Amino acid sequence: MAMVLQAIAFGVCADLSAQQVIASVEFEGLTKTKDSFLRKYLTVTAGQKYDSVQLSADRQRLLNLGILATVGTRIQTKDIGVKIVFACSEMISTLPVLALGKTDDNFWVKTGVQSLNFSGRGDKFFAVYQYYDRHSFYIQYATDRIGKSHWGTTASLTKWATIEPLNSEIGVLNYDYTNHTAYASAVWFLTFRETIDLGAGIFNERFEAQQPQENEFGKIVQGNKVLSKLIFKSNHLNYETFYLRGTYNQLNVEIIHSLDKAENFVTVFNDFRFFRQMGRRFNWASRIRSGIATNEDNPFAPFVLDSYLNIRGVGNRVDRGTGSIVFNTELRYTLFDKRILAAQGVGFLDFGSWRKPGGSFKDFTESRNMRAFSGIGFRLIYKRAFDTMFRIDYGYDYNKNAGLVIGIGQYF
Known part of the structure; x- marks a missing residue:
């Protein structure tokens, strides 16, 4: 019984650990702006541990560029980790x-x-x-x-x-x-x-x-x-x-x-x-x-x-x-x-x-x-x-x- 509980606990911890790893970072709503340019201003990348403070700082940095009217963030849980989506609307440039x-x-x-x-x-x-x-x-x-x-x-x-x-x-x-x-x-x-x-x-x-x-x-x-x-x-x-x-x-x-x-x-x-x-x-x-x-x-x-x-x-x-x-x-x-x-x-x-x-x-x-x-x-x-x-x-x-x-x- 103890071995079963240990196995369950290990499985839960492993699953949480996987969810805390960033699997991918994507952009939505871009029409003119290249996502390769915006990625230069991000510190969150695939393979890192997820950090909500770091994500908030990246969102603000994108807004400070003066070319995006709004920037929202969405977190999607996947089997291999979390997917971060930046939902953007562009300003008239x-x-x-x-x-x-x-x-x-x-x-x-x-x-x-x-x-x-x-x-x-x-x-x-x-x-x-x-x-x-x-x-x-x-x-x-x-x-x-x-x-x-x-x-x-x-x-x-x-x-x-x-x-x-x-x-x-x-x-x-x-x-x-x-x-x-x-x-x-x-x-x-x-x-x-x-x-x-x-x-x-x-x-x-x-x-x-x-x-x-x-x-x-x-x-x-x-x-x-x-x-x-x-x-x-x-x-x-x-x-x-x-x-x-x-x-x-x-x-x-x-x-x-x-x-x-x-x-x-x-x-x-x-x-x-x-x-x-x-x-x-x-x-x-x-x-x-x-x-x-x-x-x-x-x-x-x-x-x-x-x-x-x-x-x-x-x-x-x-x-x-x-x-x-x-x-x-x-x-x-x-x-x-x-x-x-x-x-x-x-x-x-x-x-x-x-x-x-x-x-x-x-x-x-x-x-x-x-x-x-x-x-x-x-x-x-x-x-x-x-x-x-x-x-x-x-x-x-x-x-x-x-x-x-x-x-x-x-x-x-």
Whole structure:
């Protein structure tokens, strides 16, 4: 009798052990995305012991790719173990680009096409035309991991043309700024969440006064230049449709070498973002951007004070500096959340301080170099595509300056 009980116990244990081994991992619901690409982001594989925590982490990692609208998991028990099925629905990966932006004294429009999953392997393609005082275009292609390696690539061509207003003693002078750039980089995927991007490019930039007789600065920062860039990204964000939680940090180091003059210009800036979901409807979002650059007394310094970039309501390219510290925070409240559409109301605070070109670090503490705007906003969200929403914000400060900012996608 004892031998029979031992045999039964052994059989039960053996059966449980077999069930804990992963027999296979499969995908359902894919139409364009290659399952071989998604498997690069899985840690669960056939032959391993089943771990529910590991499976949950893999599910979240697939959602974070930005190409899948939903990912569910299903466990099926087989004689030889468990079968794991990822039930996926894909986002619309290729969309037309149509973005509008407006402040009180400025309007811009952007149109084109973008694909966040161009060939089904997570590669991205953008072709965009923009009118922002003048005509610009931008073409970029970026791969994810190539094959089984930990490397990817990017390549881009850009013509960037704008009108740059410049405050001077004789009033506001407008300059035509034109930049032609060819750029390529190699991306090293250190982990699922950390990457290093090493890139180089060549470009030509020119500033030309619209009224040459009023050109106070002569021929500045003109000609052919070489750009070297290092970008380190640490992305610990987790996505659930339009809700975000976690942190993101990006460090950029750029060196520009002039081919016409023996000059180098260095820019270092860091972008840190924090997101927290509070309850079912609230999403708190914050961003700190800080940067420093070669402190030349150059009227076209790299850090720009602008409603579209950092301080909502302040205006169009109001000021420039060779250093900046910007803090943005907003509380997003979900007004409704349907199957395809959702909406959020937003309350925000934007604060920034700048170092004047040729100035000192003391500039950061002087009130004349600070801006603080608060306001409210609205988001209408299309859930079938990544970060696709209509955005409108109204910002104002204690001096009764105010501005309306309209755009596509979250502000940050």
